[in-house]
Amino acid sequence: MSVFEILILVAAGFVSGAINAVAGGGTFIAFGALTLVGLPPITANATSSITQFPGYVTSTLAYRRELKVIGRAALPFLIVSALGGLVGALILLALDNPQFRAMVPWLLIAATALFAAGPRITRALKARQMHASPLVAWAIQFLVAIYGGFFGAGMGIMMLASLGLTEGEDFHRLNAIKTLLSVVIAIIAIIVFVNGGLIAWSAAWVMLIAVAIGGYLGVAAARRFPQAWVRGFVIAVGLFLTVYYFVTG
Structure with a gap:
């Protein structure tokens, strides 16, 4: 890697964290x-899974x-x-880069839409507007985990929705289970x-x-901005990447 590429990754990693x-x-x-x-899409996707893993672990420890x-309920x-x-x-492993490359913009727009809808999903869950049997919730979580092992972006929002079907309205409880499941999915995928x-x-x-x-250090700086601004930045990045992959596809 060139010095410029290293600087890009350092800056992106810091902002991501x-x-x-x-x-x-x-x-x-x-x-x-x-x-x-310059990484191929499949390699970039797999590598990004590893870069996010420490955050899943530390979040899980915080919810111990x-x-x-x-x-045992989990x-x-x-x-x-x-x-x-x-x-x-395994599905990702079975694809080649051109096949995955064609899917990327659709995955990105879906994940961006989920991320943008996150606050509304949160409010809906707090209002307990959705209920389901444990079997339905487990089946939905299985599908969410397939998505998480395959791509991952937006997985947390999906899991909050699926867990909210059966696990009550305590968001600390939901987030605790979500972070633990994220670790499991990430370990298997990695x-x-x-x-x-x-x-x-x-x-x-x-x-x-x-x-x-x-x-560790970026939280204080990020908290200076309203969370809506931070979310808006992430959504803008998601939309930019979506357009980029559609145009260059």
Whole structure:
């Protein structure tokens, strides 16, 4: 990598870490930067999964008290998430770059729309407007995990929606389970991607360090801006990448 490419990845990693800590959506930034420095779409997607992993782990540790209370209730979600993440990652592994490249703009516009709708989904869940049996919730979570293992952007919003069907209105509880499931899906996907040789390790390490620093130091800076501004920035990036992939496709 050139010095300029390293600087792009460092800046994107820092911003990604800070945004994830405040509003979520850092995957858009990481994926966009990795494609900008010339990585093929599948490699960029797989590598961005690794760069976001430390954030999932630290968030899960922050919710360890809630997770102790939840206990075995999370086990069915863990099982279907592991299976779904495996299916999604294997589907990605079976594609070639031209095939995945054709899907990217559609995945990005769907993920951007989900991210933009996040606050409304949150309000709907708080109002308990949706109810379902555990089997339905587990089935939906399996589908969400397939998406998460395959692409990942917007996965958190999807999981909040699926978990809200059965897990009550306590958002700390929902977020605790969501972060734990994110770790499981990410671990499974990363194992598949590493074994499949899809990770660009030099770019991954640069971004991992930058994401960690951004998540720790960038929060104070990001909090100076209204969360709506931060979310707007992420949505703008998602729309820009969508247009870019449609135009260059």
